Amino acid sequence: MKQKDIGIVKTEYFTFAEPGHELKLDSGESLCPVTIAYETYGLLNKDKTNAILVAHALSGDAHAAGFHEGDKDPGWWNDLIGPSKALDSEKYFVICSNVIGGCKGSTGPSSIDPKTGKPYALSFPVITIADMVRAQKRLIDHLGIKKLLCVIGGSMGGMQALQWVAAYPNHIQCAIPVATALKHSPQQIAFDEVGRQAVMADPAWNNGNYYGGEKPERGLAVARMIGHITYMSDKSMEEKFSRRLKVKSRSFKFAADFEVEGYLRYRGDDFVKRFDANSYLYITKAMDYFDLSCDKLIAKDKHIDVRFLVIAFKSDWLYPSYQSQDIVRQLKVRGADATYCQINSTYGHDAFLLEVDEETHLIKHFLDKTFCGYDVTREYEI
Amino acid sequence: MKQKDIGIVKTEYFTFAEPGHELKLDSGESLCPVTIAYETYGLLNKDKTNAILVAHALSGDAHAAGFHEGDKDPGWWNDLIGPSKALDSEKYFVICSNVIGGCKGSTGPSSIDPKTGKPYALSFPVITIADMVRAQKRLIDHLGIKKLLCVIGGSMGGMQALQWVAAYPNHIQCAIPVATALKHSPQQIAFDEVGRQAVMADPAWNNGNYYGGEKPERGLAVARMIGHITYMSDKSMEEKFSRRLKVKSRSFKFAADFEVEGYLRYRGDDFVKRFDANSYLYITKAMDYFDLSCDKLIAKDKHIDVRFLVIAFKSDWLYPSYQSQDIVRQLKVRGADATYCQINSTYGHDAFLLEVDEETHLIKHFLDKTFCGYDVTREYEI
Numbered sequence: 001m002k003q004k005d006i007g008i009v010k011t012e013y014f015t016f017a018e019p020g021h022e023l024k025l026d027s028g029e030s031l032c033p034v035t036i037a038y039e040t041y042g043l044l045n046k047d048k049t050n051a052i053l054v055a056h057a058l059s060g061d062a063h064a065a066g067f068h069e070g071d072k073d074p075g076w077w078n079d080l081i082g083p084s085k086a087l088d089s090e091k092y093f094v095i096c097s098n099v100i101g102g103c104k105g106s107t108g109p110s111s112i113d114p115k116t117g118k119p120y121a122l123s124f125p126v127i128t129i130a131d132m133v134r135a136q137k138r139l140i141d142h143l144g145i146k147k148l149l150c151v152i153g154g155s156m157g158g159m160q161a162l163q164w165v166a167a168y169p170n171h172i173q174c175a176i177p178v179a180t181a182l183k184h185s186p187q188q189i190a191f192d193e194v195g196r197q198a199v200m201a202d203p204a205w206n207n208g209n210y211y212g213g214e215k216p217e218r219g220l221a222v223a224r225m226i227g228h229i230t231y232m233s234d235k236s237m238e239e240k241f242s243r244r245l246k247v248k249s250r251s252f253k254f255a256a257d258f259e260v261e262g263y264l265r266y267r268g269d270d271f272v273k274r275f276d277a278n279s280y281l282y283i284t285k286a287m288d289y290f291d292l293s294c295d296k297l298i299a300k301d302k303h304i305d306v307r308f309l310v311i312a313f314k315s316d317w318l319y320p321s322y323q324s325q326d327i328v329r330q331l332k333v334r335g336a337d338a339t340y341c342q343i344n345s346t347y348g349h350d351a352f353l354l355e356v357d358e359e360t361h362l363i364k365h366f367l368d369k370t371f372c373g374y375d376v377t378r379e380y381e382i
Numbered sequence: 383m384k385q386k387d388i389g390i391v392k393t394e395y396f397t398f399a400e401p402g403h404e405l406k407l408d409s410g411e412s413l414c415p416v417t418i419a420y421e422t423y424g425l426l427n428k429d430k431t432n433a434i435l436v437a438h439a440l441s442g443d444a445h446a447a448g449f450h451e452g453d454k455d456p457g458w459w460n461d462l463i464g465p466s467k468a469l470d471s472e473k474y475f476v477i478c479s480n481v482i483g484g485c486k487g488s489t490g491p492s493s494i495d496p497k498t499g500k501p502y503a504l505s506f507p508v509i510t511i512a513d514m515v516r517a518q519k520r521l522i523d524h525l526g527i528k529k530l531l532c533v534i535g536g537s538m539g540g541m542q543a544l545q546w547v548a549a550y551p552n553h554i555q556c557a558i559p560v561a562t563a564l565k566h567s568p569q570q571i572a573f574d575e576v577g578r579q580a581v582m583a584d585p586a587w588n589n590g591n592y593y594g595g596e597k598p599e600r601g602l603a604v605a606r607m608i609g610h611i612t613y614m615s616d617k618s619m620e621e622k623f624s625r626r627l628k629v630k631s632r633s634f635k636f637a638a639d640f641e642v643e644g645y646l647r648y649r650g651d652d653f654v655k656r657f658d659a660n661s662y663l664y665i666t667k668a669m670d671y672f673d674l675s676c677d678k679l680i681a682k683d684k685h686i687d688v689r690f691l692v693i694a695f696k697s698d699w700l701y702p703s704y705q706s707q708d709i710v711r712q713l714k715v716r717g718a719d720a721t722y723c724q725i726n727s728t729y730g731h732d733a734f735l736l737e738v739d740e741e742t743h744l745i746k747h748f749l750d751k752t753f754c755g756y757d758v759t760r761e762y763e764i
Contacts, residue, residue, distance in 0.1 A: 027634040126634040186619040186642040187611065193643045194607045196636065197650070198580060201600035218583035225576045226608060229569065234702070237568040243673065250671055252409040252508040254578065254663055258670070260568040261575045268579070281636055288640070289632055291625065317699070320616070 005074065006041050006082050006089055009066035011105055013037055014139050023100075023135055026289075029125035033114065036139045037062045037105025038097035041081055042089035044145070050371065051145045052087055053136065054096040055153030055160035057352075058227070058283055059275060061104035064096035065089070079356040086356075086363040091371070092149065097139055099132040099160075101283050103276035106135070110211060110276045122208035127282060129156070129290040133163040137171075147171050149371055152363070154178035154352030155319065156283070159290050162327070165306055166297050174307040174370045176363060179316050179352040181323035182330065183291040188318065191230055192284040195223035199277045208278050220277040221268030228267050233315035233348030293326070298334040308338040309366045311359065313351035339366070387456065388423050388464045388471055391448035393487055395419055396521050405482075405517055408671075411507040415496065418521045419444045419487025420479035423463055424471035426527070432753065433527045434469055435518065436478040437535030437542035439734075440609070440665055441657060443486035446478035447471070461738040468742040474531065474749070479521055481514040481542075483665050485658035488517070492593060492658045504590035509664060511538070511672040515545040519553075529553050531753055534745070536560035536734030537701065538665070541672050544709070547688055548679050556689040556752045558745060561698050561734040563705035564712065565673040570700065573612055574666040577605035581659045590660050602659040603650030610649050615697035615730030675708070680716040690720040691748045693741065695733035721748070 016023075017033030024030050039062045044051060054064050054077065065081035067074050075096075080086040087094050098106040101124070109124035116123075140148060151161040151172050158180025164172050184192070199205055202219025210216060232240075241260040256262040298304055308331055312324035321342050331338040343358045345351035352359070398405075399415030406412050421444045426433060436446050436459065447463035449456050457478075462468040469476050480488040483506070491506035498505075522530060533543040533554055540562025547557050566574070584601025586592055614622075623642040638644040680686055690713055694706035703724050713720035725740045727733040734741070 122636075126636075183625060185616060186623040186625065186640065187614075187616045189625070189640050190607075190611045190619065190642050190646055193638070193640075193646055194604060194611065197607060197647070198583075198604045200636070201580075201604055202583065203585060222576060222580045222583055222604065225572075225579060229572045229576065232569075234567060234569045234699075237572065241568040243565060243568065243571070254504075254508075254582070254667065256575070258568065258571050258575075260572050264572055264575055265579070285636065317616075 004082065005078065006066035008069055009039055009041065011037050011039050011062050013105060014142050016138055023131070025125050025131045026128040027125050031100070031107065031125060034100060034107045034135055035105070036097050036100070036135055038095060038139060039063055041065050041094040042092055044093040048145050049147070049149060050091065051093045051095060051148050052150040052152060053140065053148050054081070054087065054094060055151060055157035056096065056099065057153070057155035057157050058287070059271070060157070061102070062096050062098040065094070076353070080359060080363070086360040095143070097136055099283065100135045101127045101132065101279060101286060103279040108276070109208070109278035109282055119211040121211065121278060124282065126285055128286050129159045129163050130167060132286065133160055133167055136160070137168060147173060150174045150176060150367060152176035152178070155180055155349065156287050159287065162292055162297060165304070166292055169304040169306055172306055174309070174366070176309045176311065176366065177327060178311040179313055179319045179349055181319050182293045182297060182327055184288050189288045191226060192288050195226050196281050196284060198222040198226070199280060205277060215272070216277045217272040220272045220275065220280060223280060224271040225264045225268040228264055230318040231349045233317065233346055235315060235346045236348050239346065297330050298336065303335060306336065307370055308336060309362060310338060310340045311362060312342045313345045313347065313355065314342055315346045316349045316351060318349040386464065387460065388448035390451055391421055391423065393419050393421050393444050395487060396524050398520055405513070407507050407513045408510040409507050413482070413489065413507060416482060416489045416517055417487070418479050418482070418517055420477060420521060421445055423447050423476040424474055426475040430527050431529070431531060432473065433475045433477060433530050434532045434534060435522065435530050436463065436469065436476060437533060437539035438478065438481065439535070439537035439539050440669070441653070442539070443484070444478050444480040447476070458735070462741060462745070468745040470746070477525070479518055481665065482517045483509045483514065483661060483668060485661040490658070491590065491660035491664055501593040503593065503660060506664065508667055510668050511541045511545050512549060514668065515542055515549055518542070519550060529555060532556045532558060532749060534558040534560070537562055537731065538669050541669065544674055544679060547686070548674055551686040551688055554688055556691070556748070558691045558693065558748065559709060560693040561695055561701045561731055563701050564675045564679060564709055566670050571670045573608060574670050577608050578663050578666060580604040580608070581662060587659060597654070598659045599654040602654045602657065602662060605662060606653040607646045607650040610646055612700040613731045615699060615728055617697060617728045618730050621728065679712050680718065685717060688718065689752055690718060691744060692720060692722045693744060694724045695727045695729065695737065696724055697728050698731045698733060700731040
């Protein structure tokens, strides 16, 4: 019988700190040293043409697939990464790296600032999606890969895929932005800002200086609860919870009467155990700053050879389909090879993690075609 | 020239505290004394057949129209109430009362508990929409009105209009529920619950005991910010703010870079000056508990003579049109005279306060027809 999962995996770390090679950021500041946590699944082929970079969303990490020793749950996109899966680890070399600014092994606000010997906290520079991708490029260079077969990601991961196109069009063969946008709308900025305000309203946040002390858990939990509402759809909430009570009858207290309330409280409380509040601020800000509209994805009069599969989900109201259609429109205007697909899901934004069969079908086929074309006609063209 | 506005108005207060006449609540508890703040516009006719009750939404109050002495801004529905307006104060006697549980003059958690001489805080009983309407009925009785011409309201005001139908079908001639629902969906409960969690996460909330001390302003501001996002539409936010910056360029700090961020912070900060955090908890809980689905609006085999105008707004995603259609469906099943109208607005849920022309057209015509029919055929039928 064929193995279904990748099995045990380990997070690896790549640090660059050579003088003169610090990471220059959009803010004008620099970051050095920079550590990037990453995982890889499958084997890089001899020609190094089978590498796929998976980019994660707001609360994701480098652990996209397989199991960490002793863990019950696999990585966050295990349904799509592994033998015979959409990102077939028997065929492709799949890389997933944690974004800078995060708190899952890559350098971020909770990392030690070498200048002070203390966590950066808010002295960590505000970063952008382009900065995250700059750091990823260093990792890809370090792995000796000249051209990625694909960059794929959902939500903020999709932004990174698009940013790879904008910054390094000659270093990727195809891009699969899923449930994402060229830029945040004011509504998306608004949801992020309320989340940030919830964190900053918590006195324990203490202007970012809480490391080693009480953490702003209540504020971060509220931020996460807001997030969870936006990740689901009205319909998926109705299907999952309806108005079912957690208790026998209405409590006539401010308890969690309804199942949906209990779920949100649980998700909020669970999140604070595994996420850094300052990272939440930095990463949401990076998403709000992101803007590849108006010729910033592909410059005017420029032709690029990247192929695109753009995926949206019908019930996703956080990243509505029209935003994916905007991406496709901008690609078509520049004559790019772009396929658009809207999956008829009721899961809302979460669909990019849940609509495994539909995504597998689309992605597998698209990658096979790209890889095949790559091997034969475009090898070493850079 | 005809006067456009009502002019100067004053809030009045009605208190009932007679032994044996306390307000019995859905929770099983009782409330006594109960004060209701209310305003009236226009004159009650001799037959007392021209009275319209306006019910307010979550953060509203009794001051629906006209100006308070010295105020620059009129009441919250001044565009719809006044001479020749939708609720024509030259023709109708318009009443608006503040809900119990609120903080605008009616008895609520910030009122003094006569048993302790201190504010109720969380010892105030959890109330329901039915309790709010029970209190309103006492006021209407006190004003000597046997049958209201109409109960009208948007959002939670619409719930009260529906509750009047459920509780006192023989005491109202028509109902106009606007942008409302028979029950909150889990998504609506979720947004309310996150708002409550934001308030309760503020240490200054202190389990509700903050009167006379520091108030949970930051938590309440976050709750209000969440609310404001849900009151607007993706499109109206795009039209109002787009991605315009408040500052010259991105701050690379956690400042309010975008206009939409500044707007939300302003709305949050402004709200805490005029609203009590505990009232926010009580009123949102009442909305979440509300449920007139499944024959609870009109019992099986019961015919009622109330006429209905049900209004929804196309871009309202907090109270989507399908919820208004559910109301109409339930009314039609019981053979009620119901008209449904969806107004093609981009304003989102806020449309019920903003789509003045469309609402005026619909409401004026509907009221005229009802009032006319009332006077001639149905007078004193109760």
